[in-house]
Amino acid sequence: GNSVTQMEGPVTLSEEAFLTINCTYTATGYPSLFWYVQYPGEGLQLLLKATKADDKGSNKGFEATYRKETTSFHLEKGSVQVSDSAVYFCALSDRRGNNRLAFGKGNQVVVIP
Amino acid sequence: GAVVSQHPSWVICKSGTSVKIECRSLDFQATTMFWYRQFPKQSLMLMATSNEGSKATYEQGVEKDKFLINHASLTLSTLTVTSAHPEDSSFYICSAGGTSGGYEQYFGPGTRLTVT
Numbered sequence: 001g002n003s004v005t006q007m008e009g010p011v012t013l014s015e016e017a018f019l020t021i022n023c024t025y026t027a028t029g030y031p032s033l034f035w036y037v038q039y040p041g042e043g044l045q046l047l048l049k050a051t052k053a054d055d056k057g058s059n060k061g062f063e064a065t066y067r068k069e070t071t072s073f074h075l076e077k078g079s080v081q082v083s084d085s086a087v088y089f090c091a092l093s094d095r096r097g098n099n100r101l102a103f104g105k106g107n108q109v110v111v112i113p
Numbered sequence: 114g115a116v117v118s119q120h121p122s123w124v125i126c127k128s129g130t131s132v133k134i135e136c137r138s139l140d141f142q143a144t145t146m147f148w149y150r151q152f153p154k155q156s157l158m159l160m161a162t163s164n165e166g167s168k169a170t171y172e173q174g175v176e177k178d179k180f181l182i183n184h185a186s187l188t189l190s191t192l193t194v195t196s197a198h199p200e201d202s203s204f205y206i207c208s209a210g211g212t213s214g215g216y217e218q219y220f221g222p223g224t225r226l227t228v229t
Contacts, residue, residue: 032216032217034217036220041223041225042222042223043117043119043206043208043220043221043222043223044157044206044208044220045220046217046218046219046220049217051216089156089157093216093217093218095216099145099210099216099217099218100147100159100162101147101159101218103156103157104156105155105156106155106156108154
């Protein structure tokens with residue numbers, strides 16, 4: 001079946017540091033890949049997406065590239081801000097039927113001033 | 114575009130009562146909506162898939178008689194927690210499938226349910 005694996009544990013870093021959150025996936029077929037962000041007490045917001053191999057999704061300074069050969073979709077940002085503190089979820093859709101998503105466990109990111 | 118709302122944003126109810134949560138797609142039509150449950154510091158657990166005009170599809174282990182889902186129109190799905198108990202206290206989030214062909218989902222802001 002489909003599954004998404006995110007690196008374990010919270011991520012704490014200083015403002016203006018480089019952020020990487022690893023995401024790998026297992027899927028049948030050719031999935032679409034997503035990163036969602038959840039701020040405290042809120043629902044999830046779509047941060048970026050990629051629908052085919054070598055596509056790069058980008059938004060708000062965040063980027064992720066769909067790597068079919070390594071089945072990965074790592075999230076990166078060159079210079080984080082305190083306002084980027086949130087939980088980040090990697091997800092995939094196998095594009096069958098009704099847009100059902102498989103989520104990773106999420107990573108808490110804390111940016112310290 | 115692609116805005117999903119939920120109502121209420123938080124609710125407190127007594128044990129044994131029922132609570133209804135509404136999920137609306139405000140600027141698009143959603144033939145499919147999803148209901149999730151999220152425990153503190155955990156990922157989302159899909160409870161059921163709601164299809165307009167037909168019965169919801171529940172995930173394994175989710176009691177369909179306890180979590181009633183109705184998708185009466187292309188912009189509204191409701192989740193009713195019947196005979197609520199303290200263990201039903203959680204953050205409930207709905208989502209709707211996008212229409213751009215990118216297979217993403219758009220999420221509501223969530224409803225915090227506390228059962229006393």
